[in-house]
Amino acid sequence: MITDYLSAGWRSNFYRDLLAGMVVALALIPEAIAFSIIAGVDPQVGLYASFSIAVITAFVGGRPAMISAATGAMALVMVSLVKDHGLQYLFAATLLTGILQCIAGLLKLGTLLRFVSRSVMTGFVNALAILIFLAQVPEIALGNMQMYLMTGAGLAIIYLFPYLTRKIPSPLVCITFLTAVSIFADMDLRRVGDMGALPASLPQFLWPDVPYTLETLRIIFPYSCTLMAVGLLESLMTAVIVDDLTDTNSNKNRECVGQGIANFITGFLGGMAGCAMIGQSVINVKSGGRGRLSTLSAGILLLFLILVLGEWVKQIPMAALVAVMIMVSIGTFSWASIKNLASHPKSSSLVMVTTVVVVVITHDLAKGVFIGVLMSALFFARKVSRLLTIDSLLDESSQERTYSVHGQVFFASAESFAAAFNFKEVIERVTINVSAAHFWDLSAVGALDKVVLKFRREGTEVNVIGLNSASATIVDRLAIHDKPDALEQMLAH
């Protein structure tokens, strides 16, 4: 059974997977370095992390062809942890993130993704693109005219080279060309080597050098929680994107556990926490990657290239990295969502924009998603609360009025439910027919009780019919499996 578990996903797409992995590795080097710089750590931390996360998720992840490595989303969360407490606490936080993600996967929290609506996901992706772009601004601010020209040239190469040929990755051409030019012309530019240490050997196993006390746990726990949430959110959303592109399904809970294992081991190898990358996964699928071999070859080739070409990598000008990052942010942003702002419902657009604004202000993707999910839920409740109609019939002869309630009664519509009854009318008897209504929670029952009480206080006799069928929806688990048409009956109102 273990062999089945591990062997699924290594399908017959050998050469394309290998080739796609190579393209990804070449595009991943600048990104891993850039994200390390965002987090405020040496480039080697991001590179070791990308290597170990890619290799481990190739085996234990739940979504073949998805690329996981050190990412901007996670890097942004770590900035203050690294600044205040140092690198070792980052490794400890990575360990804890891995453990929390494993727990989330085992508790099957991956299925909670269904509560994150499309607008929130679009907002997440747009906010991520904006944050990646904003992270380049300090580097641009430090530059001079030469640096701007180099960055512009880099962008031109990245977008125009594919018209020449699609067989060579254009980010690679951009970096090689700019490095060569900057060396030959002996330009005075900031280079990768100035930003910190690069890997000189294979990653070493080391225990994070932190005191094993509750104090440490108190420090790293909030960061690990946010890292866990951001990591799982981005990984599960990317998994859905790759599912669509490859037209196959994936096991979301297995992906959570896979991310957890990868982060846990990465903490011991001197890497930062990472998650799945939308941009790289799209590049991978575009280049023909479909199986786990693409992720594995990307990770291995990444480390191989870094170790072999270390000296040259140090010479890469930051302008080239900035160009690649700008390409990533442009590609990640969903430009169609701007166009759709005019045509989509206002509530969805508001959710999307709010998510983006919250994320950009707090630099915390988890907060933005949380606010977005909350807003979606409230908008949804508001829409459903309007599905309520109450009409009434007066029987002159017997001095009786029958109110018929149709629709959904819950916390959001309880008020309008109560307001629909005419308590000022002088009448002997009132019948409230709720057999065509659904009571979803105790607020609804409370509202009904209030109405009945009010009528009785006026001296009107109240008769409620159909309460059994109406309150069948109050229970947490709806037992409709034994009645094939019960679902239709329930939704017909």
Added chain:
Amino acid sequence: MADIFACVDGSIYADSVIDYAAWIGNALDRKIQLVHAQALHNEEALVSDLSGAIGIDAQSVLLEKLAAVDEERGKLDQKKGQLILDHAKERLKEQGVTDFKVLHQRGALVDVVVERDAQIGVVVMGKRGEHAPSSPIHFGVNLERVLRVIHKPLLAADKSFRPVKKIALAFDGGESGKRAIDWLAGSRLAANGECHILTVETDDLKTKEDLDRKLAEDQRSQFETHIIRQASKPSTAIAKFVENNQIDLLLMGAYSHSRIRQLFIGSTTSELLGSCACSLLLFR
């Protein structure tokens, strides 16, 4: 309900599959169901753009491109499947079979067959498939996959159909072999032709009397029993018997030994599937 599942594809074995299915459906008085499984294309990449650059709205653009390519290919596969099934229907009608069902599904043949295991009486497949010319020694990939997974008899059809007059059953004393004997004895096939049981000599099956003891009372009269002296390999001995006596159909239990034994010593089933000159009817 137990239908004859005739699995057809675009190879040269398809005609023989139809003929064998018609024969066995007639002999056992069962209905035929034509099955064609169209391949799923998910594992292979049809689009590969190594530019490594992600442009504006990269996801949706890529998704549209992939969907368009997949749609083209899916349409072509569908047309090809239709042609294969039309040809199969024609051939069945020529054989005089008018009452049959057609199943055209997307997915691996193994999955299609396994899902319907309860409805199957016998599965009829070609020994090889569309890759036959390129790998003449090995037998078909689908055949092995289906054979290892199903619980019903499987007829591996040879390149061309031969009217079945002489039937042989290779018996090794195991469970699946006994099942084969019971099945054969209970069907009309034993009455219509010559039936031979052969066993390669083992420790507990040395003489004809040993073999007779293994058979049930009413089965002994139906079969002619043979014991083959221990030769180099059971499969060679059986293949030689088939050739010498011009057997038209060979029955046997398939893959009755453990996987480890198959790995080290080899599998009689696999060897016979490759080397036998006639069609095989295999039991699990």
